[in-house]
Amino acid sequence: MDIFHWAYDLFRELDFKKTTALYANLAVNLLVIIIATFVIDFIARKIVLWATAVAARRSKTQFDDFLVQNKTPQYIAHLIPLYVVYQTVPVILTDFSRWEYLFHKGITAFIILLTLWIIRSVFNSLRDYLKLLPDYNDKPIDSYIQVVMIMLWIFAITAIILALFDTSFTALISTFGAISAIIILIFKDTILGFVASIQVTVNDIVRIGDWITIEKYGADGDVIEINLATVKVRNFDMTTTTIPTYSLISDSFKNWRGMQESGGRRVKRHILIKANSVRFITDDEIDDLKKIQLIANYLDQRRSDINTFNEKNSIDKSLPLNGRNMTNLGIFRKYINSYIEHYPGVNKDMTIMCRHLQPTDKGIPIEIYLFTSDKRWLNYEYIMADIFDHIIASVKYFDLEIFELPSANSFVE
Structure with a gap:
């Protein structure tokens, strides 16, 4: 587009060499796009945040309030300047095919990460909302969300690798299979925590709010959080003890819920x-x-x-x-x-x-x-x-x- 060559024409009139004028034109265009991107991002965030805040105030549910608190609208607003960059930068890089190729790879990876960040904020909002509901406030929701996010991160990293290195999905899976033992070793606690979270929920062993006593870890108080790797217990002396989630099924402990639900x-x-x-x-x-x-x-x-x-x-x-x-x-x-x-x-x-x-x-x-x-x-x-x-x-x-x-x-x- 001629609009992106005005600087080139100007530098050529100033007797710059063709190559120098091309790079100078590119620098000017990039500077203009950077400034325009920041301006568009600022305006987009203001508009989206204002519209979301108005909708949240008028809505009867608290879910949209948690979306605002977890910055979901703010992340969504970033998509607008990202789209502008995605459409304009390839045009100004027409004379630089190598850079255009690298830009395409980089912007694809950034889109994947931003999408993952939006999904993460939505899940965090869902977690906060479910904790307000009587049927879910004592369930280890953090564990489930962490499992989903781990799977999404794996898919995201896989997609980024495929995009950056033009690798086939079959070849990538073969590589993961070869290093599966290392992956299992690295994520051992995560896998154990995931299995423990499922068993804890299915068998109703521990809920958030239960009073438990685990002498091995010096824990004696109320469960305040159950996530994929750890369980947090607020002791009666107001200290906090963190124990591995899988210890709830591998070690012996005392749950006082039966006493609290009984007649005395x-x-x-x-x-x-x-x-x-x-x-x-x-x-x-x-x-x-x-x-x-x-x-x-x-x-x-x-x-x-x-x-x-x-x-x-x-x-x-x-x-x-x-x-x-x-x-x-x-x-x-x-x-x-x-x-x-x-x-x-x-x-x-x-x-x-x-x-x-x-x-x-x-x-x-x-x-x-x-x-x-x-x-x-x-x-x-x-x-x-x-x-x-x-x-x-x-x-x-x-x-x-x-x-x-x-x-x-x-x-x-």
């Missing part, structure tokens, strides 16, 4: 009673213990049953060891059981138990096993502490002692 949170804790404080209870002591309202009826019924048995079998009660008897520890266990059954913060529809464990060198463990109806951490700790405060304070009323290791003051006379 378990309390399983014991106190140690000194073995030498356990003894039989006399009738007079039983009468005193009947002042404890929670076990008054139990003591009457229990004493009646024992007396009936002993009389029926002519038991000699001059020695307390003979026949059936009540112990202070047995009555204490019954009291604990009655107390936690009446405690308002305990779920009455789940297991409630006070049990006697195997005696140890530190005493007799009396374990309290129950489920609090309130599963929130702070309230759970409060309920558990309140129950054990009462139990520890009530031990002395049954003439029992709690075991504790002696301190320096224990040996002071």
Whole structure:
């Protein structure tokens, strides 16, 4: 086109040699196109961003808002100046066939990359949008998008190689096959993460928001992100632990989701009673213990049953060891059981138990096993502490002692 030769004519009139005038003309034209490209790109971005922003404000869905946040319109706007460059540069390179060939290769590669970038921004917008939906906000969407993007990058790189080197697709596949072992080694973690993500989702092993505990990695908190290579856990001390995704299927861990979805949170804790404080209870002591309202009826019924048995079998009660008897520890266990059954913060529809464990060198463990109806951490700790405060304070009323290791003051006379 003559419009792109005005500089050439000018330089020839100024007595420049033909070759020099051609290169000078090319330089001027390239400078003009560069400036025009920046101007067109600026105007295109302003128009596209304005139109998208208006559409996003009027739309009821938030998906277009995420498109704006992830710069999708901005990347699309770059296509307009790119098209101008694609149409004009070959014309000004008519006299430079070698450069035109190189330009064609370069602009093709750039178009592929820009297209990939637009697709990436759309997928990121889709990810952000799906995380707002209740049916998808706990799914490892990042993993799926990363897998798709890896595949797209592979296709993009393949397309760029084919375009730059004029290589046939069959020859390229043969080359990839020859180096497949190296590729598998490089992408080992990615492949393992992809397989793990599928298994985690299909088997519903972990969701975003689940409280998990993995002692091997020191993770104890809520899952905040699941992607192709890693899982991020925000611990309760506000630190973040990053663990490999495939460790969710290769290692053992604890998921507390079952507890959170159940009717209560378990309390399983014991106190140690000194073995030498356990003894039989006399009738007079039983009468005193009947002042404890929670076990008054139990003591009457229990004493009646024992007396009936002993009389029926002519038991000699001059020695307390003979026949059936009540112990202070047995009555204490019954009291604990009655107390936690009446405690308002305990779920009455789940297991409630006070049990006697195997005696140890530190005493007799009396374990309290129950489920609090309130599963929130702070309230759970409060309920558990309140129950054990009462139990520890009530031990002395049954003439029992709690075991504790002696301190320096224990040996002071």
